[in-house]
Amino acid sequence: MPPTYPRLSSHLEQTNTDGYLIEADGDDSNQYYLSGYHAPDDFVTLYADGDVSLLVSGLEYTRAKADSDTDAVRQLSEFDYWEKAEKMDPRNARKLVTADFLADAGIESVTVPASFPTSTADVLRDQGIDVVWDEEYVLTAVRAVKSEREIAHIEETQRANEEAMAVAEDLLERAAVEDGVLHLDNEVLTSEAVRERIEIALLEQECGMSDCIVASGAAAARGHDSGSGPLEANAPIIIDIFPRHKRTRYFADMTRTFVKGEPSDRIEEWYELAHEAYEAALATLQAGVSGEAVDDAVCDVFEAEGYPTLRTDRSTTDGFNHSTGHGVGLDVHEAPHLAQQGEELEAGHVVTVEPGLYEQGTGGVRIEDLLVVTDDGYENLTEYPTDLRVV
Amino acid sequence: MPPTYPRLSSHLEQTNTDGYLIEADGDDSNQYYLSGYHAPDDFVTLYADGDVSLLVSGLEYTRAKADSDTDAVRQLSEFDYWEKAEKMDPRNARKLVTADFLADAGIESVTVPASFPTSTADVLRDQGIDVVWDEEYVLTAVRAVKSEREIAHIEETQRANEEAMAVAEDLLERAAVEDGVLHLDNEVLTSEAVRERIEIALLEQECGMSDCIVASGAAAARGHDSGSGPLEANAPIIIDIFPRHKRTRYFADMTRTFVKGEPSDRIEEWYELAHEAYEAALATLQAGVSGEAVDDAVCDVFEAEGYPTLRTDRSTTDGFNHSTGHGVGLDVHEAPHLAQQGEELEAGHVVTVEPGLYEQGTGGVRIEDLLVVTDDGYENLTEYPTDLRVV
Structure with missing residues (x-):
């Protein structure tokens, strides 16, 4: 039928x-x-x-x-x-x-x-x-409004995503630090090498990816930079994976931030603030609320601590330099928009919530979960610890 | 510049x-x-x-x-x-x-x-x-007319393709036959498993694929069927790989036919005829000749032995049920067309030549190389044996 x-x-x-x-x-x-x-x-x-x-x-x-x-x-x-x-x-x-x-x-x-x-x-x-x-x-x-079958498909892709994230985390964990960069099996561990292992882990679960972000240092602050070369120790490494299931064709999306070694106090502060913003977004998320209201909740947290956002400066590259989230389904970026001018949310919308803080030339941190909007809140489709992953 | x-x-x-x-x-x-x-x-x-x-x-x-x-x-x-x-x-x-x-x-x-x-x-x-x-x-x-730089990109992708084909061939070679189907490492060897290993081999060379054909038995006769389930012994297995390089974005394309065990006399005859058609196409290929003339050369070979082609019956599903070839570049299917009504070929066109013979319900065979059209013939970008690969 x-x-x-x-x-x-x-x-x-x-x-x-x-x-x-x-x-x-x-x-x-x-x-x-x-x-x-x-x-x-x-x-x-x-x-x-x-x-x-x-x-x-x-x-x-x-x-x-x-x-x-x-x-x-x-x-x-x-x-x-x-x-x-x-x-x-x-x-x-x-x-x-x-x-x-x-x-x-x-x-x-x-x-x-x-x-x-x-x-x-x-x-x-x-x-x-x-x-x-x-x-x-x-x-x-x-x-944008997903059926239960579609939500099950997206969740299945997110499960594969979590497996791939765990493979990446394991690589970082097993790596040693030499001259400030990560090494594994006597070779420098690069963004490209981690990306390849992520893609293989996804393949093994019938998922594909066109790209994914494994970015440390300054690259982590540049939105469209997937990262390249040696991964830096004692600095945040952003891993953002957005696979597509080959059978169902539905995407998922998740980001975690890792530090191999010792995070600086500053990075820990950034991460705590991003996590606070993440919780503020989740507390706001529910059917009937606008995407703009969720973005406002995140901007409020960052702006209160003096960081610029796109709401205060639409061309900022430092601070919170992107919007809070987007719909995910048969496209990795689709309606609705958790952003300024974002439309009213409906039950069945599947959205990312992905606050982050960045400084050009230094780096950045980000947390991203994938959630279904419900009449009285949300259901989180993501099962992966949301703390700064110090490995 | x-x-x-x-x-x-x-x-x-x-x-x-x-x-x-x-x-x-x-x-x-x-x-x-x-x-x-x-x-x-x-x-x-x-x-x-x-x-x-x-x-x-x-x-x-x-x-x-x-x-x-x-x-x-x-x-x-x-x-x-x-x-x-x-x-x-x-x-x-x-x-x-x-x-x-x-x-x-x-x-x-x-x-x-x-x-x-x-x-x-x-x-x-x-x-x-x-x-x-x-x-x-x-x-x-x-x-459709490629520069030297573009041809080098396509050739680079075809080298990766050959590596992946060799990985697939090695799997088939190492497989054992039990109850008429292939087994490897105590498991049934499926189309899906071979496809996954091909994709990993491509990844390791910075190439991706959206799909590839690993089809035995009746599936090999259905043009758009990628193949699924156990691979059959003593019957042709068509492997058609069309990867894209992630850095350059240029595709390549190649098909080989394998038999694990003993090919029947009939399959050997089909393959010999397909190989004869392949050679007839190559003998015709050069700048100034039409894509239709190359397709005619292939159809002549098959029709002489009584097999239908799209030239004699445009809705045939048995015999030579597709056209001789297509351009390859930033798209896997692009101009020119080696087909009825196909346009005049120019030096710098990069095309597949891929004759095959099929019978619905039984299976099929195909050979596919990738070539550059030149003023006095062609340059073959493919370096893989063109015989029926009995493993």
Whole structure:
């Protein structure tokens, strides 16, 4: 029984369009969400009158029938694809087939996601179909509210994440310190080496990662720096892992901060403050509260101790230089936003809470858990100690 | 010194547009190709008057300046992004900033790739900018012709691929046969287990993979089936690996067929024929020849022995049920197409040649190498024995 999407249906009514149309490959999260089908090549998903239907190539037809959430699967050849493809570029022929597929379903107007290809939109418009892009990002809002099945998937990925974090912690623990940097098995222990071991640990649990952060020293203060080279002793090492399960395609996300050796008083102070901010966020988190209110709770803690935040200075690179959190699901960054201007939270939102403190040139600390918003608070999907991990 | 793209420039002249505009994240191959910049979040790349310029968020600015192929990097805040973002959804504010960025560069009309987001196209049009999508896929054609540096990157990935294939071959070789299936270390050897070892071998060489095929028995005949469960003895096992290098982002692609135990006479015949087709393709391959002519050479071999091909029956699932090959680069499937209607080959095209024979319910065999098209033939980037690997 395929899921139905009342919020999507009422959006279509409000915007007076006949259907919601996606064209993308199965890696696109909107497409996978609505179709339940993952494919390497482009296909089309239509949501109309509460039902999902697909338009796929002949190559995909049998598998799409078997694997997708719907029985309503049509193939290109039903709409004279081959005849069209002899007269023009086959990629363009597919767009005309999409127009015929819509006409056949009695669809005269569609809402499309912001990312919908301009090429197809223009061809459909030429064929007399009204194409309106989704300025309210309604499908993003629908996807943000997770079902129990989705939450179970995310939790499964977070379990794998914790295993990988434990593998990383074990490496740091077994390392020795020489000349201020970590060594293991008579070699310098680098960010790259730890990252490789994390990825292997994830693989062994059917998870993949495109990247992860293992950053010590100054690199830990640069948001988009994954870290490289020797890991420093007596200084914070931020490990931020955001794996995706290969079977379910759901992400998880977690960060811990480690020190090999002796943390300085300053780092211990930073970490205590980050932990206080983390607790303030959790105390605020519940359905009906805005993402901005949770971010405010975190900013309050840091600002009270004199640290800049994006709320006081939107271009600061020191202090709390990012927002409190983001939704996690089929994308690693999705709605809602625990940030200034962040939207109202709903039960079933799965979000990170990840306060941190940084100083450019020195380093930084961060704690990140993954939680489900509930009517009266939250459920924490993360089972890993939240203290500064001194190893 | 950033590269220039004469073919792109002359296309802009022909279509009478001022620039080629991309909006996507750095995972988009067109965007990465033109900008030289890889980022998780969306940004904008403009090619105009032979120069590339970027529009990025404040978060990306420093790294984009350092890592991209151009010094012409602008940031959102230069175009009143924050003022706009207070009045509307920040995602929509970015689209208005893009319009201002174009106006500032004196751009009144742009060509965009087929995948360009409809949302941004519509906002730009509202702002008076003419947006035309690239019906000739010119950037795809530009990307298909590889520079020496790109060929070296692809070759590097193929070396890692060969290491991974050797790891897989070693597993099959060390396996024992019990009850018709492979066993290793007292466990049944499955597709999944071999796939995991391949992925680890790739990781150890800085390569990743999203999937790979390890398929025996009937699964080997189904094009999009990666294989699962116990590997069968005395039957062909198709291993098709298409890794991507994490540093350079270039793919490679190779397939070999293995038999643990005794291949039947029929499988040996299939393989010999596939190898003959492979040699016929290589004998045809050179600049100036069409992709269709190479596919014809392969189809001739199979059809002469009475096997169906897509040329004789476009919906066949038995026989040679796919086309001869495809380009490989920043995407694993890209131009040119060694297929019916395939375009003329140019020196610098990097293509697979991958003939195979299949029978639904039984299995299949395939050989796949990766080659550079040259003026008088080809250079083979693959160094792995092409015989049926009986182990």
